[in-house]
Amino acid sequence: MSKSDPADGNTQERIFEAASAVFEEKGYTGARMQEIADRAGINKALLHYYFRTKEQLFKAVFQVMLKKMFQKITSIFAEEIPFKEKIKRFLDDHIEFLIKNPKLPIFLLNELSQNPSVSEGLKEIVNYDELRELIYSKHAKELKGYGIKKSDMPQLMVTVVSFSIFPFAARDMIRLMMPEIEDNKKFNAYMRERKDFASDFIFSALKHRKK
């Protein structure tokens, strides 16, 4: 029993967790250091002791969130499995991940658009050039069969990730409009249904679209 209680963790971790929750919920400008301190069960002064400023605390949190979001996306595409398997695995894994982190997409997208200083981290996390080449060269034959040229990759990649990310980013718009999937339980079922819907949709389109 030499370790501290893992249920609450050490102070720095508790601050980090609290900050993650508050920033994700309120955004950078909406977040309050007082609320973070309260949730971490400490006082404001201690926040500044561990992370000198709000900005620094935010950057630390944001980097970790970016990693959480993108490592999942990119790691799958580096595996040695058929293209169709990759898409299916991506949709499955990513949608399950987002069901556990539903507010992450809108938070990341919004802060990226508002907080330019936070952008730097992304290129270190995702090497897009490498990723695109990896996908395109590993599945050159299949993609050519679909009539996908290298210059079409951005259209295809944005389309695929939009299937999982967009409904979460637009969660509240959807909630307000569609009574069928108002509550979270129904929405999660809708998203699980969407795994197959998206996979069928994508591959039917690829096989038969105009070229």
Place this chain on the structure above:
Amino acid sequence: MSKSDPADGNTQERIFEAASAVFEEKGYTGARMQEIADRAGINKALLHYYFRTKEQLFKAVFQVMLKKMFQKITSIFAEEIPFKEKIKRFLDDHIEFLIKNPKLPIFLLNELSQNPSVSEGLKEIVNYDELRELIYSKHAKELKGYGIKKSDMPQLMVTVVSFSIFPFAARDMIRLMMPEIEDNKKFNAYMRERKDFASDFIFSALKHRKK
């Protein structure tokens, strides 16, 4: 010449325009009354004279933005043209609209998720139940041919709008990752290319997907 100069408009209009720009750029919590006053060429006191509080000014602005965004979406689907034409017209009109208002999607989605008090307006602007029934009954035959049941409508509708909205909502993520479409000129060309890409993608998928 009894009217005031339309170039700058009256004070209330100038405030409204300035507020729209600042809120759209910074979000509710990030926006500053001082900045709005500066852009409108007046002082803070006058803001409060016309719109009592920041909250009220924001609500007024937000309602108008919601309308701008959704009237375009919904009006097309009420027209008396074939289903395929509707999708094409929607993609064309909406993407052109978003090229002129690129920051609107992330702003609306973020505020809807953060500012619950602002949600009320949406149901008055978009009557989803009516819209879904309209689409489904007007094109029952065609949709049945595609194997789209009434319960599939949410999947289909979210998919269609994601083609236009998502790339704008994720604009900065895309900018940071994809050097091919880093600058706005290239991105706009990419989005115009996307009109046909999306249309082909959607109808190939509908015609051939598993049912």
Place this chain on the structure above:
DNA sequence: GTCTATAGAAGGATAGAC
């Protein structure tokens, strides 16, 4: 490392003159 107390600045809102 952790706390209390408070400095110092910024922001929303109002009073009152013109």
Place this chain on the structure above:
DNA sequence: GTCTATCCTTCTATAGAC
């Protein structure tokens, strides 16, 4: 209607005791 001056609250950040 419009302005200047100012109030009051909130927020980030720090000083200093323990």
